[in-house]
Amino acid sequence: MVSSTSSNAPNYLCHACADAKGIFEGLHLTSTSPSTYQVDKAAKHTQVPSSSSGVVSVLNSHSTAEYDQFSRQAFNHGFVEVEGNGRFALIYPTTGYIGTRYQGGAATVQEGYFRWYLSSDPNLAHGRSDSSVNYIGAKCTQCGRAVAL
Numbered sequence: 172m173v174s175s176t177s178s179n180a181p182n183y184l185c186h187a188c189a190d191a192k193g194i195f196e197g198l199h200l201t202s203t204s205p206s207t208y209q210v211d212k213a214a215k216h217t218q219v220p221s222s223s224s225g226v227v228s229v230l231n232s233h234s235t236a237e238y239d240q241f242s243r244q245a246f247n248h249g250f251v252e253v254e255g256n257g258r259f260a261l262i263y264p265t266t267g268y269i270g271t272r273y274q275g276g277a278a279t280v281q282e283g284y285f286r287w288y289l290s291s292d293p294n295l296a297h298g299r300s301d302s303s304v305n306y307i308g309a310k311c312t313q314c315g316r317a318v319a320l
């Protein structure tokens with residue numbers, strides 16, 4: 172018999188279950204005075220990278236205002252990935268392609284999701300577009316509801 176308790180399986184919570192657990196109360200958006208780290212992250216994920224850069228996900232709009240908007244959407248409507256060590260990522264699925272993944276300055280993959288990282292730390296919380304492929308079949312471990320589109 173195969174065990175279903177794989178420690179590598181991501182632990183997802185739908186927005187409603189995460190809210191019921193009070194998870195959102197301890198999480199942060201970028202404040203009105205973002206840290207240098209956060210300003211750098213926002214720039215990195217909205218500008219087409221140079222050919223010397225590694226793998227970078229960039230919003231197709233190249234808009235930091237949209238970057239902020241997606242981070243808010245992740246807080247208001249996204250689902251949660253429990254990352255361990257008290258960290259949570261918020262994932263917001265969209266129905267279109269909002270970003271492009273670049274490798275060495277060349278576009279490789281179109282991305283439809285937005286992922287907000289390290290939201291438990293007000294100075295490190297930041298986001299980027301992400302590939303929907305990473306979340307195929309994702310279900311809430313609390314109620315069993317499908318969380319990905």
Ligand SMILES: [Zn+2]
Pocket residue numbers: 184185186187188189311312313314315316
């Ligand atoms: Zn749920």
